[in-house]
Amino acid sequence: KIENGLEELKSSKELYEFKSEYLEGKKSKISGLMKEMKNIAPEERANYGKSVNELKEWALGRFQKVEEEMKERELQKKYESEKIDLTLPAEETAIGNLHPVTLIRKQLIDIFAGMGFEVYEGREIETDYYNFTALNTPQDHPARDMQDTFYLSPEFLLRTQTSAGQIHVMENKKPPIKILSPGRVFRSDDDATHSPMFHQMEGLVVDKNITLCDLKGMLDVLVQKIYGEGTTTRLRPSYFPFTEPSVEVDCSCFACGGKGCSLCKGTGWIEVLGAGIVNKRVLENCGIDSEEYSGFAFGIGLERIAMLKYGINNIKLLFGSDLRVLNQINEK
Ligand code: PHE
Numbered sequence: 001k002i003e004n005g006l007e008e009l010k011s012s013k014e015l016y017e018f019k020s021e022y023l024e025g026k027k028s029k030i031s032g033l034m035k036e037m038k039n040i041a042p043e044e045r046a047n048y049g050k051s052v053n054e055l056k057e058w059a060l061g062r063f064q065k066v067e068e069e070m071k072e073r074e075l076q077k078k079y080e081s082e083k084i085d086l087t088l089p090a091e092e093t094a095i096g097n098l099h100p101v102t103l104i105r106k107q108l109i110d111i112f113a114g115m116g117f118e119v120y121e122g123r124e125i126e127t128d129y130y131n132f133t134a135l136n137t138p139q140d141h142p143a144r145d146m147q148d149t150f151y152l153s154p155e156f157l158l159r160t161q162t163s164a165g166q167i168h169v170m171e172n173k174k175p176p177i178k179i180l181s182p183g184r185v186f187r188s189d190d191d192a193t194h195s196p197m198f199h200q201m202e203g204l205v206v207d208k209n210i211t212l213c214d215l216k217g218m219l220d221v222l223v224q225k226i227y228g229e230g231t232t233t234r235l236r237p238s239y240f241p242f243t244e245p246s247v248e249v250d251c252s253c254f255a256c257g258g259k260g261c262s263l264c265k266g267t268g269w270i271e272v273l274g275a276g277i278v279n280k281r282v283l284e285n286c287g288i289d290s291e292e293y294s295g296f297a298f299g300i301g302l303e304r305i306a307m308l309k310y311g312i313n314n315i316k317l318l319f320g321s322d323l324r325v326l327n328q329i330n331e332k
Contacts, residue, residue: 003062012070019063023056030056100306100329101199101318105182108201108300111225115218117180117203122165124158124184131159134167134285135242150186150196158186162202163242166278166297169204170286175293177206182302192314199302206278206288206295212245215275215296219249223272226305227254234269243276243297263308270308273300 005022009015022029033052040048098106109119131137132144143149143160150158165181181202190196205214216235223231231254235247251272253264260266275298280290303315310329312318317325 009066009070012067012074015063015067015070023059023063030059097326097330099318099326100310100312101302103329103331104302104306104309105199105201107226108222108302108305109180109182111222112180112203115178115221117178120165120169120179120181121183122159122162122168122181122202124186125152125156126159126164127155128157130164130167131157131161134282135163136279136281136285137241141241148188150188159183160187161185161299162200163297163299165202166204166242166282167286170206170283170288175206175208175288175295177204177295179204192316193304193307195303195315195319197319198315201300201302203298203300204278204295205297206283206293208293210277210294210296212247212277212296215247215277215298219273219275219298223251226309227251230257233272235275238274238276240274240276242279242282244279246274246276249273249275249298272305272308273298275299 005018009018020028025031030052033055034049037045037049113119128144131149132141137143149160152158162181162183162185165179165183169177169179169181179202181204183199183201184197185200186197187194188196205218212235216233219233223233230252232252234250234252236250238246238248240246249272250269252258253261253268253270255261255263256268258264258268260268264270275296278295278297283290283293283295303318306312306318307315312325
């Protein structure tokens with residue numbers, strides 16, 4: 001019975017149960033046999049005891065052997081199940097993609113770096129002086145109003161434009177200057193195309209004999225690189241306190257090639273950024289001789305460029321973290 005029983009055991013758990021049933025403790029079968037001693041005729045007892053002991057010895061030996069075999073078998077099974085097939089194709093893991101605003105930011109930095117611009121990251125908390133006064137913004141300009149600007153204290157505010165960085169750069173560096181300043185800006189503004197926080201990229205070039213033609217030439221290259229060959233720009237007069245003259249820059253509609261479509265509302269042109277020749281007063285505020293030097297500056301809204309390029313009609317979609325939106329824009 002022991003022999004057959006042992007053969008049928010399937011796991012070491014069953015083996016140990018079997019052992020305690022037959023061989024261990026007072027209630028085991030072997031103890032039962034020993035207890036039978038009293039019912040055996042006295043002259044038979046010595047023989048009986050010897051046989052039972054031999055049986056016990058034998059059973060323990062068998063048990064040990066089966067235990068070893070069992071352990072070996074279970075180890076093999078474990079190895080088998082843990083075997084790794086290195087030739088299997090790897091499970092695909094989603095690595096995600098860059099956010100559309102990050103894509104545009106990277107793309108623009110690449111383009112401008114190729115033209116010799118250096119990146120200067122300004123500060124998000126500014127004083128009224130850097131964000132407005134040094135940029136020639138009159139005390140009563142509506143942008144200073146509590147409606148548009150987030151004031152942290154009478155002295156500090158969240159910058160409303162990366163133009164604030166222009167001043168820091170010009171205070172610390174003599175021309176030639178060629179910098180690009182990307183970063184977050186903040187305005188009390190909230191609708192389908194405006195968000196209280198968005199990203200701008202400021203460009204500033206100051207050197208001898210810089211004119212609007214230099215700006216226009218650079219912008220043409222820029223829009224061709226972003227929106228494709230054949231895209232051009234046109235400048236419309238505008239107003240910014242820190243540039244004179246100031247221009248609003250349109251690019252020819254890349255969706256319809258300038259013929260007129262829903263994207264450009266039939267005009268063939270799309271407004272992409274603000275720019276101008278740096279106001280002499282701003283140069284002077286930073287200790288740069290405005291007779292010797294001139295410059296141009298431009299400010300690009302990154303969300304706007306991303307929305308146009310990827311056909312996104314609500315700026316909130318860019319900040320919603322909705323993967324159904326973000327997964328559609330899958331560039332490296
Ligand atoms: N700072 C301007 C804005 O936020 C953009 C701009 C930058 C215009 C540089 C002209 C020159 O709208």
